[in-house]
Amino acid sequence: MSSKINGLSGASPAVDAGNGTRRAPDSAGGQSSGTAAASAAPGSDVHITDSASLLAGLAQHLSSLPAVDSARVAKFQAAIDNGSYTVQPAVIATNLVQFEHSLAQLSGG
Numbered sequence: 249m250s251s252k253i254n255g256l257s258g259a260s261p262a263v264d265a266g267n268g269t270r271r272a273p274d275s276a277g278g279q280s281s282g283t284a285a286a287s288a289a290p291g292s293d294v295h296i297t298d299s300a301s302l303l304a305g306l307a308q309h310l311s312s313l314p315a316v317d318s319a320r321v322a323k324f325q326a327a328i329d330n331g332s333y334t335v336q337p338a339v340i341a342t343n344l345v346q347f348e349h350s351l352a353q354l355s356g357g
Contacts, residue, residue, distance in 0.1 A: 327333035 324333065
């Protein structure tokens, strides 16, 4: 995956103690502009790979999902409350070992 952004200067924004951050003059005209659209140089290219686009779409989709599955939480809460939930140490151990093996494969270990 690669991203290619052309036409950007490496200048950092200048900081003014009284006014916060202001844009540093660009290399083309010496004047700064308050908007990003106005500061883009004609002919500037931004290339985003298909993978980056897919990842951005996935991130947006995931951010719209709830962090907690309320129905699943309610199911377990009811099982705990009525005493029908049982801990299965062998299943927990097996899943923990599988998880550790998966992590080892991801880290190359």
